[in-house]
Amino acid sequence: xxxxxxxxxxxxxxxxxxxxxxxxxxxxxxxxxxxxxxxxxxxxxxxxxxxxxxxxxxxxxxxxxxxxxxxxxxxxxxxxxxxxxxxxxxxxxxxxxxxxxxxxxxxxxxxxxxxxxxxxxxxxxxxxxxxxxxxxxxxxxxxxxxxxxxxxxxxxxxxxxxxxxxxxxxxxxxxxxxxxxxxxxxxxxxxxxxxxxxxxxxxxxxxxxxxxxxxxxxxxxxxxxxxxxxxxxxxxxxxxxxxxxxxxxxxxxxxxxxxxxxxxxxxxxxxxxxxxxx
Amino acid sequence: xxxxxxxxxxxxxxxxxxxxxxxxxxxxxxxxxxxxxxxxxxxxxxxxxxxxxxxxxxxxxxxxxxxxxxxxxxxxxxxxxxxxxxxxxxxxxxxxxxxxxxxxxxxxxxxxxxxxxxxxxxxxxxxxxxxxxxxxxxxxxxxxxxxxxxxxxxxxxxxxxxxxxxxxxxxxxxxxxxxxxxxxxxxxxxxxxxxxxxxxxxxxxxxxxxxxxxxxxxxxxxxxxxxxxxxxxxxxxxxxxxxxxxxxxxxxxxxxxxxxxxxxxxxxxxxxxxxxxx
Numbered sequence: 001x002x003x004x005x006x007x008x009x010x011x012x013x014x015x016x017x018x019x020x021x022x023x024x025x026x027x028x029x030x031x032x033x034x035x036x037x038x039x040x041x042x043x044x045x046x047x048x049x050x051x052x053x054x055x056x057x058x059x060x061x062x063x064x065x066x067x068x069x070x071x072x073x074x075x076x077x078x079x080x081x082x083x084x085x086x087x088x089x090x091x092x093x094x095x096x097x098x099x100x101x102x103x104x105x106x107x108x109x110x111x112x113x114x115x116x117x118x119x120x121x122x123x124x125x126x127x128x129x130x131x132x133x134x135x136x137x138x139x140x141x142x143x144x145x146x147x148x149x150x151x152x153x154x155x156x157x158x159x160x161x162x163x164x165x166x167x168x169x170x171x172x173x174x175x176x177x178x179x180x181x182x183x184x185x186x187x188x189x190x191x192x193x194x195x196x197x198x199x200x201x202x203x204x205x206x207x208x209x210x211x212x213x214x215x216x217x218x219x220x221x222x223x224x225x226x227x228x229x230x231x232x233x234x235x236x237x238x239x240x241x242x243x244x245x246x247x248x249x250x251x252x253x254x255x256x257x258x259x260x261x262x263x264x265x266x267x268x269x270x271x272x273x274x275x276x277x278x
Numbered sequence: 279x280x281x282x283x284x285x286x287x288x289x290x291x292x293x294x295x296x297x298x299x300x301x302x303x304x305x306x307x308x309x310x311x312x313x314x315x316x317x318x319x320x321x322x323x324x325x326x327x328x329x330x331x332x333x334x335x336x337x338x339x340x341x342x343x344x345x346x347x348x349x350x351x352x353x354x355x356x357x358x359x360x361x362x363x364x365x366x367x368x369x370x371x372x373x374x375x376x377x378x379x380x381x382x383x384x385x386x387x388x389x390x391x392x393x394x395x396x397x398x399x400x401x402x403x404x405x406x407x408x409x410x411x412x413x414x415x416x417x418x419x420x421x422x423x424x425x426x427x428x429x430x431x432x433x434x435x436x437x438x439x440x441x442x443x444x445x446x447x448x449x450x451x452x453x454x455x456x457x458x459x460x461x462x463x464x465x466x467x468x469x470x471x472x473x474x475x476x477x478x479x480x481x482x483x484x485x486x487x488x489x490x491x492x493x494x495x496x497x498x499x500x501x502x503x504x505x506x507x508x509x510x511x512x513x514x515x516x517x518x519x520x521x522x523x524x525x526x527x528x529x530x531x532x533x534x535x536x537x538x539x540x541x542x543x544x545x546x547x548x549x550x551x552x553x554x555x556x
Contacts, residue, residue, distance in 0.1 A: 119486050139484050169483065183481055183489045190468060191492065193525040195547035197464075197517070203457055204553050205447065206417050208397055211461045211554070213491035214469065218551040222544035226537050233532060239475070240529045244522065247471040251518045254511060259504050266500035269473035273496040275482050276489070 004028045004060035005046070006053065006075065008036050010122055011092060012066030013130030016045040018163055025162075028056045039127050053079040057087075062155065065091040069227045073103050076113075085110040088152050090159065092116055094180060095231040096143045096173040104147045114152040115143040117176065118165060119184075123219045140165035143176045181235040188225065189240055191218040282306045282338035283324070284331065284353065286314050288400055289370060290344030291408030294323040296441055303440075306334045317405050331357040335365075340433065343369040347505045351381050354391075363388040366430050368437065370394055372458060373509040374421045374451040382425045392430040393421040395454065396443060397462075401497045418443035421454045459513040466503065467518055469496040 001024055005012045008031040020027045029046035030053050031037050037049035050056050057063055057079065065072055072091055083089075089111065093099050100115045107113055120138035122129060140160040144153050153170075160168040171179065195218040229236055253261040279302055283290045286309040298305045307324035308331050309315050315327035328334050335341055335357065343350055350369055361367075367389060371377050378393045385391055398416035400407060418438040422431050431448075438446040449457065473496040507514055531539040 119484070137487075139486065141484070167483065179481055179484050182475075182478065183485055186475075187472070187489055187492050189525065189528055190472065191551075192543060192547040193528050194465070194468065194521060195550045196528075196543055197460075197521045197524045200460065200550060201553055203461055205445065206397070206419070206457050207461055207554055208417065209415075210495050211465055212556070213494060214465050215551050215554065216491060217488050218547040220544045220548055222541040222548070225544060226540045229532055229540065230535060230537070233535070237529065237533060240525065240532075243472060243475045244525060244529070246475045247467065247518065247522060247525075250467055250471050250474075251515065251522070254507055254518075255515060257508060257511070259508070262504045262507065263500040265470060265474055266498045266503060269470040269496040270498055270500070272473045272478065273469075273493050275479055276485055276493065278490070 001062065002026050002028060002060040004030060004057050004063045005066055006030045006057075006063060007066040007068075007071075008040050008046075008049075008127050008130075009066060010125050010127070010129050011118075012064070013040060013043075013045065013127040014120075014132065014134050015064055015066060015163070016040060017043070017130055017132040018135055020045045020047075022162060028060055030056050036127050043127075054082045057082050058084055061087055062159075063087060063089045065089060065093075067091075067093075068224060069093045069095060069099050069231055072099055073106070076103055076107060080108050080111060083108075083111055087111055088155055089113045090116050090156060092118060094121065094184070094228050096176045098231045100143070100145060100173060104145060112147070112149060112152045114148050114156045115145075115173075116156050116159065117141040117143060117180075118160075118163065120165075123217065123221060125221055125224075135163040135165050138163075138165045138167075140168045141176060142168065142170045143173055144170065145173060177232050177235050181232055181239045185229060185232060185236045186239040186243055188217050188220060189236070190243070191215045192220060194218065279340065280304050280306060280338040282308060282331075282335050282341045283344055284308045284335075284341060285344040285346075285349075286318050286324075286327075286405050286408075287344060288403050288405070288407050289396075290342070291318060291321075291323065291405040292398075292410065292412050293342060293344060293441070294318060295321070295408055295410040296413055298323045298325075300440060306338055308334050314405050321405075332360045335360050336362055339365055340437075341365060341367045343367060343371075345369075345371075346502060347371045347373060347377055347509055350377055351384070354381055354385060358386055358389060361386075361389055365389055366433055367391045368394050368434060370396060372399065372462070372506050374454045376509045378421070378423060378451060382423060390425070390427060390430045392426050392434045393423075393451075394434050394437065395419045395421060395458075396438075396441065398443075401495070401499060403499055403502075413441040413443050416441075416443045416445075418446045419454060420446065420448045421451055422448065423451060455510050455513050459510055459517045463507060463510060463514045464517040464521055466495050466498060467507075467514070468521070469493050470498060472496065 029049035120134040307327035398412040
């Protein structure tokens with residue numbers, strides 16, 4: 001089976017690293033940067049690569065789009081002419097509703113886009129940080145729409161197995177984006193806002209693991225995450241507002257010295273957090 | 279040297295575990311719970327113990343108060359009569375200004391309290407969770423006031439060395455409480471408020487390490503932390519308000535789709551966070 005990976009950044013190249021040793025697959029790569037393609041060839045994680053999709057994608061029945069979210073629709077508009085009929089495309093973007101639906105509406109009728117989200121991004125970017133093992137502990141979410149066939153959903157599931165992810169599940173676009181809005185996007189907003197609260201460089205030497213753990217994700221790729229946030233704006237604003245209300249409520253309980261309410265909030269958070277222990 | 283540890287909870291018993299094997303020290307324990315004393319004797323981490331301070335503290339030149347913050351002043355009022363002249367007391371509480379100053383003002387003139395803060399608390403409580411190695415990676419902060427002698431400060435430093443902490447430093451009460459307000463207390467407020475934002479039990483299976491890391495400290499001892507927060511109320515309210523402003527500012531930038539401001543905030547947080555990498 002020939003697979004094309006479009007975009008050999010951190011994620012695309014990690015796909016190539018994990019899939020290329022599998023004997024039933026031949027991996028092809030497309031990237032706008034010639035040097036990146038040369039690196040992928042040197043690493044022996046693609047068989048062939050090009051900056052021109054037209055030279056590659058026609059021979060592949062599966063095309064994985066590992067592009068920035070804003071690039072997916074333009075890429076389809078420009079390059080779907082080169083795809084063989086029945087080719088399956090998969091995008092791996094971190095937000096779904098506002099990406100997949102517009103793309104599916106312009107896609108050729110004889111092609112199919114099935115959306116997946118392997119939850120294993122890293123804050124670093126580029127092929128140099130790619131690793132096959134980022135999939136080992138990943139949740140792999142398949143996000144079908146009413147346009148998808150059972151066959152494409154099965155292909156997505158098989159890809160998850162081939163990537164050897166920890167867990168494969170299925171969500172609707174709306175469920176996915178709400179889940180991501182809370183678990184991932186809101187937590188990034190919090191970490192970023194905490195680091196931006198005020199200058200804190202004089203506190204480095206006193207810092208323990210709690211602060212480091214909480215702010216690790218404040219190291220962030222500004223181009224990718226501003227796109228992801230805008231694409232999920234309504235849901236994220238709602239999550240931020242609920243979090244602000246929750247924090248404000250705690251603040252007011254402290255101001256009023258309402259110890260019984262503070263304790264109730266501590267007990268509730270402790271109970272809820274315990275469900276998340278591995 | 280005879281050392282009395284008052285309160286054999288998680289922290290007090292960890293002190294006993296680390297110090298008791300050292301040949302130049304004999305460790306005594308006081309706890310209100312007889313069973314806890316028996317456990318400490320069985321573990322061979324104290325030589326002798328009692329529920330009555332009067333039976334223990336008179337033979338010790340160093341008394342470590344590993345009590346809940348609200349218990350420190352009452353303990354001194356009741357028991358300082360049993361201390362030998364020149365005894366040094368050390369409290370280990372997580373907030374300083376509102377604890378030390380009131381205690382120092384009622385302390386007998388021939389006694390001295392020097393405050394220390396080994397930053398290695400855990401969320402669990404009780405002697406069963408005590409571990410000698412919690413000090414290995416700890417910052418150990420000495421918090422002298424104008425009432426302290428150089429000799430007592432040196433004793434505190436020596437204790438830090440004997441505990442084999444990672445780093446010993448010195449801060450004023452005000453500096454300490456501001457640092458703790460930001461690095462520790464605000465982060466706990468955030469983690470607790472995030473868990474309390476809304477029910478989230480249906481999201482457990484999708485959760486990655488980022489969310490787990492950020493919310494680990496939402497598992498919290500409600501009695502201890504409500505005391506610590508109230509004792510540092512003004513500073514903590516100020517920190518929460520600054521954090522709320524910072525988050526609100528990010529929220530408004532997203533609402534207005536002000537991408538350049540969002541990117542500026544991401545870049546600033548990334549730059550600041552990098553200083554905290556170990």
